[in-house]
Amino acid sequence: MSADPRLRSRAQQQQQAAAVPPPPPPPMEPQPQPMGMDGANDAPAGQKDAVVDRFNLKFCTVCASNQNRSMEAHLQLASANLPTISFGTGSLVRLPGPSVDEPNVYRFNSTTYEAIHNELAQQNTQLYTANGLLNMLGRNLTIKRFPERFQDWVPGKPRLDHEGDKGAHGTEAGVVDVVITCEERCFDAVLDDLHNKGGKLNRPVHVFNVDIRDNHQEALVGGKAILDLALSLNEAAGKERDIHGDNGWDRGSGSARGGFDERVPEIVAAWQERWPNLPALWSLAWV
Amino acid sequence: MHPSLEQLENARSLALGDGRYYSTIVPGVMPIIGVQAPDTTSIEVRRWGADFLAETFASPTWAPEEKARLALTVLETLKLYLDTVQDRGVIKSAIQAAASIYPLVYRHIVSDRNDSHHWQLMLAIKSNILRQMDSAPSGVRICCVKFVQQVVLVQTPSVVDPRRSDPNDISLNLVPRDHPLMPYTSLEAEGQGLLDRLLGIIHGDHSDALLVTAVLNSLGTLIQRRPAVANKILTSVFNFNPLKLANAPMTSKNKVMMKSIERTTRSLLVNVIKRNPENPNNGRIHQFLETMHQRGRAALDETNRKRPAPVEPTDGLDPSKRMRLAAQPPGAGPSAAPAGPPPVAPLPPGPVSYRQLYTLNAEGNKAAFDVQMFQDPEQLLRILVPVLQSIDEVKLGHAINAVRSRYLALSKAAPNAAPAPATAPDDEDEYEPDFEPEDAEQVVNRLDGLSSTDNFPIPAAPLAPYKLPEVPPLTxxxxxxxxxxxxxxxxxxxxxxxxxxxxxxxxxxxxxxxxxxxxxxxxxxxxxxxxxxxxxxxxxxxxxxxxxxxxxxxxxxxxxxxxxxxxxxxxxxxxxxxxxxxxxxxxxxxxxxxxxxxxxxxxxxxxxxxxxxxxxxxxxxxxxxxxxxxxxxxxxxxxxVEYTDKILLRLLSEMPALDHEILRRIKKMAEDPERIDLACMVLQYLYMFRPPVRDLVVEVLTELWRENDRAKPSAAKWLNRWNPAVLQEEANGTAGNGGEVKMENGVGKESANGAFGVKAAL
CATH class of the missing domain: 1.10.357 (Tetracycline Repressor; domain 2)
Structure with a gap:
């Protein structure tokens, strides 16, 4: 992760920096539509929101440490009422430390965001406020308890113990329909790990990569892009549920008639044209 | 929500809470979602049912034996779903459930050789799914692909090494040769046939990347768990061209699909290398990956740079297309090299290896000729000298010119082309820390021309016997x-x-x-x-x-x-x-x-x-x-211990042996004034009910009486009864030898003696 601070958060954090160590920042108000700081993209996803009680795909966001990009996307998807879980594919949670060669390293699945927040606040409040880490961790601890490792995820194992997480509603069964990674390395790690897991559930899962640079600003933009992709996919999946009966369920011709899975490539292509700076990849894998 | 759906959902969340409930919940919901349910059952309930069955039989939270038992009871329902319900969601989930259930039923039939009823049902489901595999929309076909993968998995023999056999691995090995319902050879043949069908998909039409990636992602498990067919699969993948779509018009959809197929192929092969670093095929995999990478870059760069160029030359220039035109007269495409009497094929676009530079006739057999075939340099000399002598000077001149002009054309393009190969490894480093093509090897590959670009010679020999790596000794x-x-x-x-x-x-x-x-x-x-x-x-x-x-x-x-x-x-x-x-x-x-x-x-x-x-x-x-x-x-x-814990008495009385050291702990306990009574009670109990330790008890009690002023009254009470001599002695020696014990505690002694004096007076 680069030390590129999130400008907005810097402004917010400046008052808090006085208190040593500061309490975890108050939960950020859910922002289905984050401030358009980039101003570059008027995504059609702008005002859309997944309708509750309608058929919803289940999403999973993945980055290296389950801290910045995947968590930003997790928050945005969950705030749009999409069932979401998130993971990291690294061997350990790595956060920037006092210098480039001294990263702060934590274990996955056990160290809570709160513990990390407290430790960093104690270590150097000034530094970690300035580079936005404390703000990020403060956001994360309102989303779920601790970073999780993708490779340790057992698909199909119920996640009832994650009930309090944002976006947990709908993910109780521990399966997802869509995995969105934030970096090609993670995309490869996910495909590789799914080979290792062996596809025991016989359940198809669409794996996407949206290449996002690892800094706060890009994560925010990337999160919007992922939300856009997710809503497009969800809409297509919802339409498939509407088609029923003799009027064409088994006729694959005609893209409008096509089911959800068939339409994915064209959805990605259309999405890619809307977000030309975030190169995308996609594969149909098995969990 | 539909009222019955709500109930069903409650049942499901119960099972999610504890997998053991599945064995009671499945029979419970079957009347609502299954064959017994009225025909008027709403599509929502059917969808819920199919999803539930798929989830249930995939769930890792309950035992496979239980699953196998219940699997038999849902077969009819699955068949009904597949045969009659016209809904994509239901069909997809039903096929997923069938994929999970097939191995279970298969094993059941292996052990219960007369259960033809259930086996017939399963076969009916299977043939229904196999029919769908050709005709259904791709969204359904991918589920069929996974089903077929499961069928192939259980109908091919697994490894023979008994050390590696997994009791839960259901394979052809389980089937006895004389099974009445499952003829071994036809199961095996069917497995092979279905594998061919799977592999056929990746060689087919790539405009449906969904199917292609679905197949590629299902092959990993097969390669890993069925070494018997791993070679066949790898050979097929090596002959597979992930960049087929490069020939099609480069729409953004095609571009995404091509990149996705390439990336998925790569993941599959890298996974094979990682899981078995000793695989003899690994060298070939590396080569394939590298070639694919270069050609992928070339194809994408080409399209990026030359999009406005006319479509036709792009086609003619494409290397993968050219391979298929072997029958066509050479030089049919517009020639980039000067046309000499022997027409020279143009160089493919993008980075070019030295081998390509010097190969004038890519279609000829000589392109694939490998000089290393000659182990004996003498023999090589004997052949080479006459060959050199017989060379037609004119032809050689033309050939040299052709290469020279190619080289000139390349060096003109160099400012553009050169950075591309140079940045390739950098780019890789950024995203692929786990897999770095070694530079030295790249260069060697490029120079030695060991292989033709597309087809790798695959030996027919089976994989080498698998050797388990030595387990490092435990420290x-x-x-x-x-x-x-x-x-x-x-x-x-x-x-x-x-x-x-x-x-x-x-x-x-x-x-x-x-x-x-x-x-x-x-x-x-x-x-x-x-x-x-x-x-x-x-x-x-x-x-x-x-x-x-x-x-x-x-x-x-x-x-x-x-x-x-x-x-x-x-x-x-x-x-x-x-x-x-x-x-x-x-x-x-x-x-x-x-x-x-x-x-x-x-x-x-x-x-x-x-x-x-x-x-x-x-x-x-x-x-x-x-x-x-x-x-x-x-x-x-x-x-x-609390002063009310009389259970301590039991411990002390039932301990097999007591000695001074142990009873001293009781004395120690009595240092807490609250627990003095408990200590005395223990000692009293031991005195009364454990005669062998009486002396010991009295001794300890005496010590207690002497050393602990607060315990004195209670201790004196019992000492008075059991060993009044001590008290007497003490009373006599108040001024004299009594001080020996507690010299340091003079004040306390005074008051304690006073208290004792009162007692004694009573």
């Missing part, structure tokens, strides 16, 4: 860790057994065998005997003698007992009042073992005595584990 530390883990697990199990036993109260009394069932008591007996007896007699009698090696050895052999003892102690201390019986039986075991050991030591001493070697042995009597652990236990309990 001392690991042994310790795993040992401790085992002990901890034993105690965890104990806690579970205890819970189960709460209802049972009957005790066998004396008329039973120790450790005859799986109950808590049995485990306690086993554990405590393990702790006490397992290493009995193993400790070195020469323990006192300094010898590094011996000491280390002795430590190692006893560590396990000590670990178990620690475990027992902790287990008791977690709830000492309830587990006092465990403590007592454990201490009894310790005492018994000590006694036995002492006995045998005595015998040994006797024997040694004869040899005139007695002195040392006698001084090293076996150390008393009982003493050590009884004291540790008491020390732990004394700290937390």
């Amino acid at each position: 001392q530390q690991e042994v310790q860790v795993y040992g401790n883990l085992a002990v901890r697990q034993a105690f965890e199990m104990l806690a579970v057994a205890e819970e189960k036993e709460k209802s049972k109260t009957s005790k066998g009394g004396f008329n039973r065998l120790a450790a005859s069932d799986f109950g808590r008591d049995a485990w306690i007996t086993i554990l405590s005997r393990l702790a006490t007896r397992a290493s009995a007699g193993l400790d070195d009698p020469d323990e006192g003698i300094k010898d590094e090696f011996v000491q280390e050895h002795a430590k190692g052999s006893l560590a396990i007992s000590e670990t178990v003892r620690e475990g027992l102690l902790e287990y008791v201390m977690k709830d000492w009042k309830k587990r006092l019986d465990i403590a007592i039986s454990w201490l009894n075991e310790e005492w018994y073992n000590d006694t036995v050991m002492a006995e045998s030591a005595r015998m040994a001493a006797k024997a040694n005595n004869v040899n005139g070697n007695a002195s040392r042995v006698v001084t090293h009597a076996p150390k008393s584990n009982y003493q050590t652990w009884a004291l540790r236990l008491l020390d732990r309990i004394i700290v937390i």
Whole structure:
């Protein structure tokens, strides 16, 4: 992760920096539509929101440490009422430390965001406020308890113990329909790990990569892009549920008639044209 | 929500909470979602049912045996879904469920050779799915692909090495040759045929990247778990062109699909390398990956740079297309090289290897000619010299010109082209820390022209026999860790057994065998005997003698007992009042073992005595584990005991042996004024009901009386009864020898004596 601070958060954090160590920042108000700081993209996803009680795909966001990009996307998807879980594919949670060669390293699945927040606040409040880490961790601890490792995820194992997480509603069964990674390395790690897991559930899962640079600003933009992709996919999946009966369920011709899975490539292509700076990849894998 | 859906959803969340409920919930919901349900059942319920079945039989939270039993009961429902329900969601989920169920039913039929009813149902489902695989929309076909993968998995033989066999791995190996319902050979043939169908998909039309990636992602498991077909699959993948779409118009959809297929192929192959680093195919995989990478770049760069160029030349220039035009007269495409009498094929776009640069006739057999075939340089010389002599000078001149002009054209393009290959490794580094194509190898590959770009020679030989890597020996530390883990697990199990036993109260009394069932008591007996007896007699009698090696050895052999003892102690201390019986039986075991050991030591001493070697042995009597652990236990309990805990009486009275050291702990306890009464009560009880230790009790009580002023009144009460002489003595010696005991406590003595004086006066 680069030390590129999130400008907005810097402004917010400046008052808090006085208190040593500061309490975890108050939960950020859910922002289905984050401030358009980039101003570059008027995504059609702008005002859309997944309708509750309608058929919803289940999403999973993945980055290296389950801290910045995947968590930003997790928050945005969950705030749009999409069932979401998130993971990291690294061997350990790595956060920037006092210098480039001294990263702060934590274990996955056990160290809570709160513990990390407290430790960093104690270590150097000034530094970690300035580079936005404390703000990020403060956001994360309102989303779920601790970073999780993708490779340790057992698909199909119920996640009832994650009930309090944002976006947990709908993910109780521990399966997802869509995995969105934030970096090609993670995309490869996910495909590789799914080979290792062996596809025991016989359940198809669409794996996407949206290449996002690892800094706060890009994560925010990337999160919007992922939300856009997710809503497009969800809409297509919802339409498939509407088609029923003799009027064409088994006729694959005609893209409008096509089911959800068939339409994915064209959805990605259309999405890619809307977000030309975030190169995308996609594969149909098995969990 | 539909009212019955709500109920169904409640049932489902119950099962999600605990997988064991599935075996009761599945039969419960089947009447609502299954064949028995009325035809008017809404599509929502059917969808829910199909999803539920897919989820249920995939769930890792319940036992495969139970799943297999219930799988038979849902077959008819699945068949109904597949045959009659016209809904994509239902069909997809039903196929997923079928993919999970097929191996279970397969194994059931293997063991129950007469159950043709269920097998027929399963076969009907299978043929329905296989039919769909050709005609259905791709979204359904991908589910069929996964089903077919499962069929291939169970209908091909698994590894023969029994060390690696997994009892849960369902494969063709399970099927006996004479099974009435499952003819071995036709199952095998069908498996092979279906695998061919799967592989056919990746060689087919790539405009449906969904299917292609679905197949590629399902091959990993097959390669890993079925080495018998791994070679066939890899060969097929090597002959597969992930960049087929480069020929099609480069729409953004095609671009995404091409990149996705390439990336998925790459993931599959990298996974193969990672999982088996010794695979003889790995060299070829590396080569394939690299070629694919270069060509992928070329294709994408080409389209990026030359998009406005006319479509036709792009086609003609494309390397993959060119491979397929072998029959066409060479030079049909627009030629980039100067046209000489022998027409020269143009260079492919993008980065070019030296081999490509010098190869003028890519279609000819000579392009694939490998000079390394000649092992013997002499033989090579014999052939080469006449060949060189026979060369037509004119032809050679043309060829040199052709290469020269190619080279010139390339060096003109170099400013553009050069950076591309140079940045390739950098780009890789950024995203692929796990897989870096080695630069040296790249260069060698480019230069030596070992392979043609597209087709790799694949030997027909089967994979080399798999050798299990040697397990590294456990370090001392690991042994310790795993040992401790085992002990901890034993105690965890104990806690579970205890819970189960709460209802049972009957005790066998004396008329039973120790450790005859799986109950808590049995485990306690086993554990405590393990702790006490397992290493009995193993400790070195020469323990006192300094010898590094011996000491280390002795430590190692006893560590396990000590670990178990620690475990027992902790287990008791977690709830000492309830587990006092465990403590007592454990201490009894310790005492018994000590006694036995002492006995045998005595015998040994006797024997040694004869040899005139007695002195040392006698001084090293076996150390008393009982003493050590009884004291540790008491020390732990004394700290937390309350003055109301009369259960301490029971512990002290049932401990197999008491000595001064142990009773001193009671004295210690009495230093807390609140617990003085408890201490006295213990001593009183022991005096009354354990005559052998009476003297000891009186002794301790005397000490208590002397040393502890606050305990004096209570102690005096009993001393007065059991050994008034002491009191008398004390009273007499108040001024004299009584001070010997508590010189330092003069003031207290005064007042205490005063109190005693009052008592005595009463």
